[in-house]
Amino acid sequence: MRLIYIRIKGDLMNKTPYSKILSIFGIICYANGYLLNNLYSTFIGVFIFLYLYFTEKIVDFEIDTVVDKNNNRIVDLKEYMPTKLIFNIYKNNAKPYLKFKSKHGVISSNIFSEYSFNHFNNSPNYNNSNINNTDIATNTLNVSNSSNNTNLSNLQTYNHIIKYLVNVMPYKKGEFIVDAMGKIFDKRTLNYIDYSKSFKFDVAPSLEGLKHNIEQNEYVKSTFGGIVEPELDELKIYEIGDDIKRIDWKKSIGSNSIIVRKLLHMEAQSIYYFLDIGHSMRISIDENNNKINYATGVLLNFIKYNENDNYLFLYDDYKIVKSSAINNNNKRRIKKFSKNTTFQQYIEKELLNIKPILVDKYIPTITNIEHKRYNGSSFGSSGVEHNYKNQEYNDNNIIHSYLSRRKKGSSGIFECARYLMKMKTGNVMIFTDLDSNIIPLLKSINMLTKKGFNIIIYALYSPSFNIHKEELSNEEILQEIYKHYIHRQKIIKILRRKGIVVVDLNNKDGMKNIIDKLKRCKI
The missing domain is CATH 2.60.40 (Immunoglobulin-like)
Incomplete structure (x- = not known):
């Protein structure tokens, strides 16, 4: 070994609260002795100063x-x-x-x-x-x-x-x-x-490490069962544009027409990963247990064990922050870093550099929600509630337009969807907390599903990451958690009604639990 x-690293010397209290007491004693001509009090103050001075000199x-x-x-x-x-x-x-x-x-x-x-x-x-x-x-x-x-x-x-x-x-x-x-x-x-x-x-x-990697590989590969793997059991009559390699000649001869095996899911479909790194996703009270680190870890596992072409999009509330193509079979190296750095290692480094925004206290709130129609319907039927109203809404749109650097206010998730409209269809995995930008998310999903993309949303439940067990005894916080939960369930119901697979995650879900939840959602 x-x-x-x-x-x-050793920083400069600092004073403890005991030293500061002793210094204040010495000043009070000296001032009292000086003003009242009390030699005893003055002597105590001088003694304290000398004591602090010499203890600092001989400190070890x-x-x-x-x-x-x-x-x-x-x-x-x-x-x-x-x-x-x-x-x-x-x-x-x-x-x-x-x-x-x-x-x-x-x-x-x-x-x-x-x-x-x-x-x-x-x-x-x-x-x-x-x-x-x-x-x-x-x-x-x-x-x-x-x-x-x-x-x-x-x-x-x-x-x-x-x-x-x-x-x-x-x-x-x-x-x-x-x-x-x-x-x-x-x-x-x-x-x-x-x-x-x-x-x-x-x-x-070690053997244990090898067994763990094999087991994890099987878990992650099973996430794409029924999505990436082709199913060729159904037959249909040949249409212009169908792949001639899938023609079943035996069936064609017997039926006097060209029969092809129907491919329910495209082979070797590309996987598009959308990672929300906006403000709500990065808010955390714990540097080690937070949503952005958890989502990054899950995403890295998917990228590591998926053999198809991968595309990664990092977006915030206003724009696409970074987009990269990852091909696990690509043997090229990134010269500007080192001869031993692969694309996957580069992406891993980029993801690990995303840091949480630490706050002292987190209270789940839905004060950012007001009734706003979506596709002509109220929130209770097929819409969601939004963030602004009247003049506040207009003012925020001006700020939003400026930050997104466009004439009209845009958002990161919507920009990702517009980018994908120019690419071949595949599977889209979105990692977000469903706490912000719901209207742009629904618009993006509508665009992508019409184009033929399959979408899975991994929704991180914010209170599980940002609220400790001790805080659950607070009635005010419990009420806010309940309101947040009801609002979140409405959003998930809307997404599932649109045919979107939503996997609800908390901070205790490992890869095995994630796979099990995904399978249950498919069923």
């Missing part, structure tokens, strides 16, 4: 984080194989509070031992230990790193060790980066600095 340190933030190696034995990380890593934090008087994170797999951590040791006999004095050494003998990577950035002789200057047990499970072979981030406080908790250090591991392929 190869271990590399790739980043170490020095720590060293290394991976621990047990008996010179290293266990390689393997994809989809749970492994325990031990991180040693060497320190003297500093108080580190660290968390371990990774974007390349599942990770959890906790302190399992903390002790001081004697440099002369190397015998540790345990203060707290919840796990014996025998408990981490199997499938564990323990470190003491004398290479790279850490010198073993330097570690002997420390008199205290904190051991973190970190459980990891890499998602795929290649690189696995673990970030150790947090704050380091001085002994008296008056000052602190931000700390960050990263470790890069090599992940080897």
Whole structure:
């Protein structure tokens, strides 16, 4: 196993609230003594200032984080194989509070031992230990790193060790980066600095990873059953424009007419992916659990295992942000990036660069809904409710027209549909939350279905991503969730009435659940 340190960061020193409170108290004491000629109060104020000054000068933030190696034995990380890593934090008087994170797999951590040791006999004095050494003998990577950035002789200057047990499970072979981030406080908790250090591991392929990829491949391929795969069981009389390769000559001779096998679904149809990256899709209260990251992950799985030509459209509320063609069988490389970068890797990089917009609190609301006719019908029959009314509607149209850079206000989903009208028919997969731009969505669907496109909408349920269980006890939020749900169900009913497959998703749906839901929708 190869271990590399790739980043170490220590910011400037900051004051803790305790230090600020002590400073304010010192100022009050000094001012009180100065104004009232109270030497005792003045002496206290001066003493506090001197105390803060000298504690800042002698502060000790020095720590060293290394991976621990047990008996010179290293266990390689393997994809989809749970492994325990031990991180040693060497320190003297500093108080580190660290968390371990990774974007390349599942990770959890906790302190399992903390002790001081004697440099002369190397015998540790345990203060707290919840796990014996025998408990981490199997499938564990323990470190003491004398290479790279850490010198073993330097570690002997420390008199205290904190051991973190970190459980990891890499998602795929290649690189696995673990970030150790947090704050380091001085002994008296008056000052602190931000700390960050990263470790890069090599992940080897494993049988479990291979089984997982095969299983996932089967799940994703089954999404196109009945849509992409041709059905040739039905017969019909030949018409001008039919493919002569599908003529059934035996049936033709017996019926004295040219008979062709009816192709219910086009072979090797192109797949068009529409990903909504507008404001409502990116709003989130959690950087790790949000709609845009979830939709990106599902979309990458579809692209990875689909062998047909793929076209990806990223759109926001006003325009098409990016469009790309992905052909998994295409062996060309992108020269401007590197000789080893494929189109699929380029698209993956583009998708992963889409970041959520973090907010402090999310409340589902339908204040952006007013009755507006669609195709001559009210919302209750075949229409939806819209965002604006009267003068507000006109004002918003002016802003919308300006942002969309067109004479008439347009939207991203409608621009995608107009673009597809010039291309051959295929299957369209739309990833959105159905929280905005409903009128343009319905207009786009009408255009595409008339042209012969098959459409599947993967609708992400916003409250499942943005509301915690603790907030469900709030009656006001529950009422808003209920209103949002009723409105959303009306929209889904309208879409299904038009023959659109709508797969309703929440944050707990994995690929297997998505496939099962899709099959139920088809039935």
